[in-house]
Amino acid sequence: AQKVTQAQTEISVVEKEDVTLDCVYETRDTTYYLFWYKQPPSGELVFLIRRNSFDEQNEISGRYSWNFQKSTSSFNFTITASQVVDSAVYFCALFSGGYNKLIFGAGTRLAVHP
Amino acid sequence: KAGVTQTPRYLIKTRGQQVTLSCSPISGHRSVSWYQQTPGQGLQFLFEYFSETQRNKGNFPGRFSGRQFSNSRSEMNVSTLELGDSALYLCASSPGQGEVYEQYFGPGTRLTVT
Numbered sequence: 632a633q634k635v636t637q638a639q640t641e642i643s644v645v646e647k648e649d650v651t652l653d654c655v656y657e658t659r660d661t662t663y664y665l666f667w668y669k670q671p672p673s674g675e676l677v678f679l680i681r682r683n684s685f686d687e688q689n690e691i692s693g694r695y696s697w698n699f700q701k702s703t704s705s706f707n708f709t710i711t712a713s714q715v716v717d718s719a720v721y722f723c724a725l726f727s728g729g730y731n732k733l734i735f736g737a738g739t740r741l742a743v744h745p
Numbered sequence: 746k747a748g749v750t751q752t753p754r755y756l757i758k759t760r761g762q763q764v765t766l767s768c769s770p771i772s773g774h775r776s777v778s779w780y781q782q783t784p785g786q787g788l789q790f791l792f793e794y795f796s797e798t799q800r801n802k803g804n805f806p807g808r809f810s811g812r813q814f815s816n817s818r819s820e821m822n823v824s825t826l827e828l829g830d831s832a833l834y835l836c837a838s839s840p841g842q843g844e845v846y847e848q849y850f851g852p853g854t855r856l857t858v859t
Contacts, residue, residue, distance in 0.1 A: 664845045674833060676850035683845070722788065726845055731778045731837075732801050733848060735788035 633658045634744040635725050637736035644713055645744050652708045652739045654723030660684075663727040665699065665706045672739070679721075682706065713743045747772065749838050749851035757857045763824040766854045768836030770817050776841025777819040779811060782833040788804060791834075794819055795841045824858075831858045 635656040644650045645668055667679040680690060680703065682699050690697045695709045720740045724733040750769045758764050770777050776806035779791040790803040811821040817838075823830055833855050837848035 648795065666847060668850075673851045674855070675839075676835060678759070678847045678849060681845075681847045724788075724803075731776050731793045731795075731841065731848060732790045732803070732840055733778075733780075733788075733837075737787050 633660075633725055633727050633734050635723050635734055635736035637721075637723055637739050639739045640737070641740045641742070643742045643744065646715060648714050648743075649709060649711050650741065650743075652710075652721050652723075652737060652741070655730055656704050656705045656706065656710065656723070656725045658725060658727040660727045663725060665698065666724040666726065666733065667706075667708050668722045668724060670722060676722070679708075696721070702737050710741075713741075715743050717741060718743045749836060749849055751834075751836050751851040751854050753854060754852065755855050755857075757859060758826050759859055760826055760828060762826050763822060764826060765820050765822045766834055766836075766856070768819045768821075768838075768851060770819070770836075770838030771849055774838040774840055774849075775817050777817065777837045778837045778839075779812055779819070779821050780835045780837065781805075782835060782853070783831070784831075786836070791821065797819060826858045828858050830856065832856060 636655045637659045663684045665682045668676040698707045720738045722738045723736045775778040776795045778793040797813045808824045813819045835853045835854045837850045839846045839848045
C-alpha cells in the first residue's frame with residue numbers, strides 16, 4: 632500500500648522561530664518521487680520541491696530545507712526563521728507508479744504569528 | 746508562461762443536477778490530472794488524461810467523468826450531484842511523459858451542492 636502520513640495537524644509558531652514539518656511515507660516501489668506543496672488561503676497548490684528515491688541529498692533553498700531519509704521513510708521540511716507569509720497548509724505527496732497520480736498526506740496547517 | 750486556469754472559480758448547484766468544470770493546462774503540457782479536496786477526505790486523485798486518453802483513475806463512482814481535447818484542455822463532469830460532492834476541485838498539468846515532473850496546480854473550482 633502507498634501512504635503518506637503527516638502526523639502534525641496544526642503547528643503554531645512565533646515569527647523567526649524554526650519549524651519542522653514531518654512526513655512519513657510508505658511504498659514498496661524502489662523508484663518513487665516525493666513532493667512538498669504549499670497551499671495558501673487562496674487555495675492554489677504551490678510546488679516547493681521534488682525528490683526522487685535515488686537522491687538522498689538534503690536540499691536547501693533559502694529559508695527552506697528538506698531532509699530525506701530512506702532508512703526511516705521520511706521526508707521532513709524545515710523552515711528557518713519563519714515569517715507570517717509562511718502561514719499555509721503544507722502537503723507532502725508521493726508519486727509511486729501510475730501516471731501522474733499523487734498520493735497526498737493530510738496536510739499540516741502552519742500558523743506563524745507576528 | 747501562463748499558469749493553469751480553471752473555470753468557473755465558484756459554483757453552486759442543487760442536488761441531482763450535473764456540473765462541468767474546465768481546466769486549461771500550461772502551454773506545452775499534455776497531461777492533466779484532477780483532484781478533489783474536502784475537509785474530511787483531504788486531497789484525492791480523480792483521474793489523469795494524456796493526449797486525450799485517460800491513463801489513470803482514482804476510486805470515485807462513475808458519476809465522475811472527464812475528457813481531454815486535442816489542445817490538452819480538459820473537462821470533468823459530475824452527474825447527479827450529491828451533497829458530499831461539495832469540494833474544491835483542483836486541476837494539475839505536467840509535461841506527462843519521460844521523467845516524472847512536478848504537477849502545477851490551478852486555483853481550483855469550489856463547488857457547493859445544496
